[in-house]
Amino acid sequence: MKKFSKRKGLQLIATTLLAVFVFAGCGSTDTANDKAAKEPKEKQNLVIYTARDKNVVEYVVPKFKEKYPEYEVQVNTMGAQQILERVRGEKENAQADFWWGGTQASFELASKEGLLSPYKPSFSDKIPELYKDKEDRWYGEILLPEVIMYNTEALKEGDLPKDWDDLLDAKYKDKIIIRGVLPSGTMRTIYSSLIYKQDSKDPTKGYEWLKKLDANTKLYAQDPTALYLKLARQEGTISLWNLQDIMIQKEQHNQPFGYIIPESGIPILVDAVGIVKGAKNEEGAKKFYEFLFEENIKLELAEKMYQIPVQTGIEKDKLPSWLKSVDLKPMTIDWQVIAEKEQEWMKYWDANIKGQYNKK
Structure with a gap:
């Protein structure tokens, strides 16, 4: 058996130590990357002013957060007229992103005063002309x-x-x-x-x-x-x-x-929704907008929260029995x-x- 020279022995030790350091380094990097991936990203704040009944809010918002966990939703509940006055007072520095629930008259005034941002949602063609703004500043959600x-x-x-x-x-x-x-x-x-x-x-x-x-x-x-x-x-x-x-x-x-x-x-009444002009989280407001009008959400709200959806295209057989029996006289x-x-x-x-x- 041949004996290793002193120089070769030192080379072998150096190579072994280098490999150990490389693998250890790779392991540390992978661990750090895994840890970063697992750490939750900073949530975006979405501020909603609403005139909706708290039961509706408590039903809808958790479902939205489940679908979009990246949002921290802050809901302020007040009367529709109070929302109009507050949005009006915050015109130069909007504090809300989305206005959820209010009369057609309130939204008409807000539109004329430049308090709402135009947005044409994906479901626009399913909302009758009578129940939406011609310039897409508000859309009726329920009757x-x-x-x-x-x-x-x-x-x-x-x-x-x-x-x-x-x-x-x-x-x-x-x-x-x-x-x-x-x-x-x-x-x-x-x-x-x-x-x-x-x-x-x-x-x-x-x-x-x-x-x-x-x-x-x-x-x-x-x-x-x-x-x-x-x-x-x-x-x-x-x-x-x-x-x-x-x-x-x-x-x-x-x-x-x-x-x-x-x-x-x-x-x-046509109860409407819209995006507040100057919203700090307009993208989040758009996602909430679209979420509210998803057919499964509208049917759930009709069944559990007794809402009458404005949008067309929902099959009558899918509507809850209570709604079919209501005889409205406008x-x-x-x-x-x-x-x-x-x-x-x-x-x-x-x-x-x-x-x-x-x-x-």
Whole structure:
């Protein structure tokens, strides 16, 4: 057996050590890369202003985050009118990315004031022209029928009003509770529609009608939660509200609430969505926009949250049974007039009618 020379022995040791260092280095790099890949990326903040019922928010947002885990979603809930005023006040430095839920009148005003960014979503052709902005600044998401709401434990069939005018009957004095009107896009539209119904060209008759309603109104609740609580406690037995929220309270929270579709017809609001101009996360807003209108989401919301989708193309057989049985009677309304006159009419109501006729 040949003996290694001292020089060859040293070369062999050096080669072995080099290999060890190389492999060790590779192992360290791979481990670092694996660790970096496993570490979560910094999440993007998506800010949403919404007028939606909290049950809807708590149902939709987790599903969105499951599909898009890269987003941290911050939801601020308030009335539609409050959202308009807040977005207006933040025009120079937008704090919200997406506006989720509000009346057509609110979105029309926001569009005219340059508060919304145009965006043509992939489902644009499935939304009827009546329910979207011509310049793609807002799209209707759902239809909200406005109806008479009542406590089913306090009022029986023979005690119920059949039409809007019945609410003025003296037997309903101090039976009516109204959600605070000015902060609520829903209530502003209901009241404006009732003014329009009396005389579309002259609000005077509408104001007289609302004076009589105010005389029968016991109180104005601060927000929807207070409205539900007071109606359930029978502090009042009748209100005016939207069908979707009534159904949610009845079916999901076992509240003793029912609804009446007035014989002369009801205002059916288009509840819309849009991207706030100057949004800091416009890309995230677009993804949430598209997500809301996915057919499976719309069907789930119709089934579980009693929403009536605006978009066409959904097969009737897929719609929930409750929706198939609802017989809506639309009130004839020029929504452009409502959009133009609502602010003027509601200012007059607040200054000259609210709370001034109940004690007379």
